[in-house]
Amino acid sequence: MKIVAxxxxxxxxxxxxxxAEQLEKTARKLGHSIKVETQGAMGxxxxxxxxxxxxxxxxxxxxxxxxxxxxxxxxxxxxxxPVQEALKNPEAIFARI
Amino acid sequence: MARDxxxxxxxxxxxxxRPASALEEVARNFTAEVVLxxxxxxxxxxxxSILSIVAADIRFHxxxxxxxxxxxxxxxxxxxxxxxxxxxxxxxxEPAGTAAPNGDLRLPPxxxxxxxxxxxxxxxxxxxxLGRLVRAHGFRIPSHLPxxxxxxxxxxxxxxDHALSELLTWYDRRMGNLGRCLETELxxxxxxxxxxxxxxQVMARAIGENRRxxxxxxxxxxxxxxxxxxxxxxxxxxERTLDIEDICRHLLQLVxxxxxxxxxxxxxxxxxxxxxxxxxxxxxxxxxxxxxxLVLADAGxxxxxxxxxxxxxxxxxxxxxxxxxxxxxxxEAVVDADLGALVTELNNSARRYYALEQSRLAGRRDRLLRxxxxxxxxxxxxxxxxxxxxxxxxxxxxxxxxxxxxxxxFRSEMLFLDRHTPPSEEDQFRVFKGVLAAADGRPVLFRTxxxxxxxxxxxxxxxxxxxxxxxxxALRIYPEFxxxxxTHIRALVRASGWGKMKLMLPMVSTVEEMRWARQIVAGEQAxxxxxxxxxxxxxxxxxxxxxxxxxxxxxxxxxxxxFFSIGSNDLLQYFMAADRANSKVAALYDPLQPAFLRFxxxxxxxxxxxxxxxxxxxxxxxxxxxxxxxxxxxxxxxxATTPAIPALKAGLAGLNRALxxxxxLRAEACATAGEVAALLKDFATGSRAPLFSPDLILSEVExxxxxxxxxxxxxxxxxxxxxxxxxAVEEAVWERExxxxxxxxxxxxxxxxxxxxxLSNSLVFLRLRQPVHWGSLDDQPVGVVILLAIRDADGxxxxxxxxxxxxxxxxHEEVRETIAKEKDSAALCAFLHxxxxx
Numbered sequence: 022m023k024i025v026a027x028x029x030x031x032x033x034x035x036x037x038x039x040x041a042e043q044l045e046k047t048a049r050k051l052g053h054s055i056k057v058e059t060q061g062a063m064g065x066x067x068x069x070x071x072x073x074x075x076x077x078x079x080x081x082x083x084x085x086x087x088x089x090x091x092x093x094x095x096x097x098x099x100x101x102x103p104v105q106e107a108l109k110n111p112e113a114i115f116a117r118i
Numbered sequence: 119m120a121r122d123x124x125x126x127x128x129x130x131x132x133x134x135x136r137p138a139s140a141l142e143e144v145a146r147n148f149t150a151e152v153v154l155x156x157x158x159x160x161x162x163x164x165x166x167s168i169l170s171i172v173a174a175d176i177r178f179h180x181x182x183x184x185x186x187x188x189x190x191x192x193x194x195x196x197x198x199x200x201x202x203x204x205x206x207x208x209x210x211x212e213p214a215g216t217a218a219p220n221g222d223l224r225l226p227p228x229x230x231x232x233x234x235x236x237x238x239x240x241x242x243x244x245x246x247x248l249g250r251l252v253r254a255h256g257f258r259i260p261s262h263l264p265x266x267x268x269x270x271x272x273x274x275x276x277x278x279d280h281a282l283s284e285l286l287t288w289y290d291r292r293m294g295n296l297g298r299c300l301e302t303e304l305x306x307x308x309x310x311x312x313x314x315x316x317x318x319q320v321m322a323r324a325i326g327e328n329r330r331x332x333x334x335x336x337x338x339x340x341x342x343x344x345x346x347x348x349x350x351x352x353x354x355x356x357e358r359t360l361d362i363e364d365i366c367r368h369l370l371q372l373v374x375x376x377x378x379x380x381x382x383x384x385x386x387x388x389x390x391x392x393x394x395x396x397x398x399x400x401x402x403x404x405x406x407x408x409x410x411x412l413v414l415a416d417a418g419x420x421x422x423x424x425x426x427x428x429x430x431x432x433x434x435x436x437x438x439x440x441x442x443x444x445x446x447x448x449x450e451a452v453v454d455a456d457l458g459a460l461v462t463e464l465n466n467s468a469r470r471y472y473a474l475e476q477s478r479l480a481g482r483r484d485r486l487l488r489x490x491x492x493x494x495x496x497x498x499x500x501x502x503x504x505x506x507x508x509x510x511x512x513x514x515x516x517x518x519x520x521x522x523x524x525x526x527x528f529r530s531e532m533l534f535l536d537r538h539t540p541p542s543e544e545d546q547f548r549v550f551k552g553v554l555a556a557a558d559g560r561p562v563l564f565r566t567x568x569x570x571x572x573x574x575x576x577x578x579x580x581x582x583x584x585x586x587x588x589x590x591x592a593l594r595i596y597p598e599f600x601x602x603x604x605t606h607i608r609a610l611v612r613a614s615g616w617g618k619m620k621l622m623l624p625m626v627s628t629v630e631e632m633r634w635a636r637q638i639v640a641g642e643q644a645x646x647x648x649x650x651x652x653x654x655x656x657x658x659x660x661x662x663x664x665x666x667x668x669x670x671x672x673x674x675x676x677x678x679x680x681f682f683s684i685g686s687n688d689l690l691q692y693f694m695a696a697d698r699a700n701s702k703v704a705a706l707y708d709p710l711q712p713a714f715l716r717f718x719x720x721x722x723x724x725x726x727x728x729x730x731x732x733x734x735x736x737x738x739x740x741x742x743x744x745x746x747x748x749x750x751x752x753x754x755x756x757x758a759t760t761p762a763i764p765a766l767k768a769g770l771a772g773l774n775r776a777l778x779x780x781x782x783l784r785a786e787a788c789a790t791a792g793e794v795a796a797l798l799k800d801f802a803t804g805s806r807a808p809l810f811s812p813d814l815i816l817s818e819v820e821x822x823x824x825x826x827x828x829x830x831x832x833x834x835x836x837x838x839x840x841x842x843x844x845x846a847v848e849e850a851v852w853e854r855e856x857x858x859x860x861x862x863x864x865x866x867x868x869x870x871x872x873x874x875x876x877l878s879n880s881l882v883f884l885r886l887r888q889p890v891h892w893g894s895l896d897d898q899p900v901g902v903v904i905l906l907a908i909r910d911a912d913g914x915x916x917x918x919x920x921x922x923x924x925x926x927x928x929x930h931e932e933v934r935e936t937i938a939k940e941k942d943s944a945a946l947c948a949f950l951h952x953x954x955x956x
Contacts, residue, residue: 031857034870034906034918038925039862046929062872063918085857108862108929109895 022118024048025069025097026057026081027088030104033061040083040107047111053118060089069093079118083107120187121195127180128207134358137206138171139310144201149189152198157181169316172358173346225457226845227852228474228825232467237444239413239435241455242424246475247390247411247433251462253447254383254393254400257340257363263374265334271325277332278321281372285312285365304398304422312365317343332373340366360421364397385409390453393442398422406430411453413460415441435460457845470822474829478844481837489771490521490764496749500775503755504766505563507735511549514556517760521767524561526683526757527622527735528553530606531567539577540602546609554617561618563683563733563757565662566635567606568592568624578602587697592625593635600638607642615652620660622683627665632678635659662735663721664688672724682725683757686736690714709738710794715747716786722751733757742769746801749773750782768839772807809920810881810950812943813838817885824892824900828852828869831882831905840907843875847907850875861894864934868925870906879917880907881924883946885938902938904928923954 026044030036041057048055056077058069071093074080080094082101088094100117107114129137145152145165152165156174158181163174165184176182184202186195225236259265268274289309293302311317320342321335330338344359370378383391383400385408392413401412401423412427412434427434433455445451445462452461452472461468494504505526506517514525533541533549553562570580570591578599583589596603610621623635639659646653661678663669664685672682686709691698693714696706708714725732733755738744740758742765748756749770758766781801785794814834821827828851836844850871854860861867882905889899906921927933933953940946950956 032854032870032872034872034908034921035860035868035925036862038922039868039929042926042929059922061922063922105858105895 022053023077024055025077029060029084029086036104037061040104043111123184125202127176130178133176138168142168148194150186150191150194153185155183167314167316168310169314228829229471234461234468235463236459237438239438241458243428243434244455245433247453249388249390249410251449251451252389252391254391254396259333259337263333268329268331274325274332277373281369284372336366336370360397364399396423478833486764489768494767496773496775498774505757506760507757511552514553520760520763528564543605543609547612550613551616563620565622570595593623611642611653614654614657620658622660622662624662626661627667629674666693669721676728676730681731684734686738708791710791712788745769746778750778812947815883815943818887819884827903840878840880841876846875847873859893861892861900863896865901867892867900868904872908872910874910876907876909927953
């Protein structure tokens with residue numbers, strides 16, 4: 022399955038990237054394709070385009086703060102979780118797909 | 119006919135003991151009667167009595183009148199007028215205070231959990247001291263000494279007079295033995311109070327009118343002046359009560375011998391001395407090996423006791439509530455003058471906290487000390503000698519202890535100031551020889567006497583000039599006072615046989631001046647040879663480069679000069695045509711002016727081409743911020759004040775010469791000083807220590823709690839000079855922890871913060887001996903702590919990418935495994951470099 026995701030934590034220094042890595046790792050393991058956008062101290066990286074989002078079936082929003090340019094995700098099914106959830110139990114998130 | 123001089127008190131702190139003694143020193147030279155009137159209060163004072171002047175309670179902006187009458191009143195008036203106009207306003211240079219703000223005391227988490235008892239105080243000397251509480255008592259006449267009903271008042275007064283004269287002799291002897299230092303200054307102030315007519319008068323009245331004994335009279339004098347000073351609105355005056363108490367203690371002892379001795383404080387182990395107050399004399403009598411801190415209820419930042427404590431580095435708190443009454447003698451306590459508190463009822467956690475604090479401070483000290491004992495140089499092996507600027511023999515010893523590799527500037531004029539006749543050849547010779555002996559083979563650069571201009575001497579009678587800085591001074595006056603100059607040179611030439619001397623001439627502006635001076639030196643060398651006096655025939659004679667014209671004549675000057683040293687203060691003032699003491703133009707006095715940097719490089723390169731040694735001895739040399747530019751200049755030496763030396767050496771060790779040279783060229787190409795400052799700041803960020811190093815990876819760390827682990831990680835960065843305010847950084851880390859725990863599971867935690875107190879971005883790895891509770895995601899204790907400390911100023915730069923990469927890497931088990939288990943710090947460093955793509 023094609024999945025997109027966004028990670029963002031309060032300081033944008035560590036957990037944003039830890040969660041992104043964890044989601045990518047778990048997706049690989051479960052045989053999904055995923056593209057994760059990080060919104061951290063360095064701004065938006067690996068930005069999801071409209072095409073990326075349209076091609077995906079679901080968006081995982083592992084965020085503790087408001088997402089920037091959130092309107093991009095208006096027309097896609099979203100799974101919203103705290104960042105910590107992505108670290109603690111990523112497979113449970115994927116189980117909700 | 120009496121003559122009056124009116125003025126307004128220019129001293130913000132009013133006329134306390136120091137200005138009073140300055141006025142007294144002037145007034146006592148005349149036979150004329152000098153009366154000082156405080157027009158606000160109507161009080162009058164004898165200007166030849168310090169106590170009397172002080173008692174007039176003259177405050178800032180009070181209208182005052184000096185009335186001079188009789189005897190040599192004309193001369194007295196002239197001198198007093200110039201004193202009041204020129205000197206009086208400047209005779210009060212009290213050190214700035216470090217009083218704590220009165221806001222809430224924010225405790226570090228580890229200490230706040232410890233639950234010890236804290237009493238707030240004003241820290242006046244920073245530092246942390248541990249020891250047992252020892253009480254110091256105030257002034258009380260011992261009960262066995264009678265104070266009243268003297269049978270023979272004359273005999274009692276004779277005892278006092280005898281003791282007073284003994285006391286004055288004691289001061290003189292003691293001051294003579296000590297040489298010039300803080301203690302001498304203090305004793306000088308005490309001596310002036312002790313010989314004050316008013317002081318004796320109060321005791322005479324007590325005996326004559328009230329039939330008090332000598333002890334009673336001393337007690338009365340103590341009470342009288344303490345009350346007088348203590349009632350003053352002026353804090354500085356109130357603090358002088360301690361000086362009076364000290365004199366009375368001493369006097370009592372001189373009259374009664376052992377019987378008159380007040381209870382003495384004896385220290386036999388690490389101790390914190392507490393009391394209402396402590397006199398300077400009591401302080402000096404304490405064994406400083408055991409004195410770890412002072413806690414005083416009542417002593418201000420300018421009291422002599424506090425000034426002494428500061429000079430000896432004894433952590434001190436004042437104004438502590440519940441002192442002395444609420445404290446238990448013999449109990450273990452901590453003076454935490456960094457935090458501003460006295461800590462008592464220590465439990466194990468508090469003890470652990472202070473053990474860590476002490477190792478933090480010791481770690482930083484040791485690190486600086488290690489650097490200070492190594493030869494100065496950059497990390498790529500480029501040598502740059504770090505020397506000291508001094509003016510007296512006493513300073514030489516301290517300079518070498520701090521790691522000076524030589525004396526880059528000995529200002530010989532100090533020997534010539536504050537006296538009425540020039541020092542003899544023998545006097546000069548002794549001092550120069552002494553400095554060379556203290557240098558023990560290290561080079562000492564003596565600058566010949568730099569006087570005139572702002573440093574006039576009454577025995578040379580130099581004309582008054584409208585513009586002394588562009589006038590008759592230094593080298594320029596030598597030909598007129600050739601005999602005086604020859605004596606000076608003779609003393610230097612004679613001393614040259616006793617060590618490694620270099621001789622430098624100040625204010626050289628033309629080649630002829632240098633030629634003339636050289637020929638005088640040669641003449642004195644020949645005279646020494648003829649007299650069979652040993653001297654160094656290869657004595658190096660150099661020119662101080664502080665007049666811009668000399669900077670453009672280096673090649674020609676090199677024929678007359680064996681070396682050069684840049685006097686950057688004057689050079690910059692003359693070059694920018696800006697007086698740095700004039701606040702309207704002081705901004706122009708900026709060593710970062712691109713034109714000045716270009717000029718400096720021209721000078722150094724010209725000296726290099728002539729194969730001449732070249733140093734720099736201005737204030738610029740002491741600023742660690744400017745070090746990259748100084749290294750880029752390719753100097754042989756920088757010379758700075760002694761306290762700057764350890765930091766200069768440590769800073770040098772972190773610099774790369776090639777990069778610094780490149781920086782200098784870029785700085786020169788800038789259009790403004792502001793651009794250079796920005797460049798320098800960028801350079802500091804980029805060239806600071808790498809993100810992590812084996813020094814920042816520790817194993818088997820003993821920590822009992824999360825608070826302790828975080829403190830240790832932050833302290834490690836402090837020790838390595840990567841942050842300057844550990845408590846601020848710790849607070850920022852805890853603020854982040856408050857959002858949610860950074861324990862992300864698997865026994866790992868990744869605490870982090872952005873803070874302005876972080877100097878260079880850093881990563882710390884602590885492997886704990888025993889895992890600690892962290893409130894982790896998986897509820898498991900944490901054994902590996904990775905601290906990310908980030909400068910507040912940094913945005914999306916390369917370091918942030920590395921932090922992001924690290925955050926991703928620790929999601930992988932094999933990476934965590936290596937971080938947790940790799941015993942060899944260097945090997946772990948290499949592994950991380952590889953993983954993080956560095």
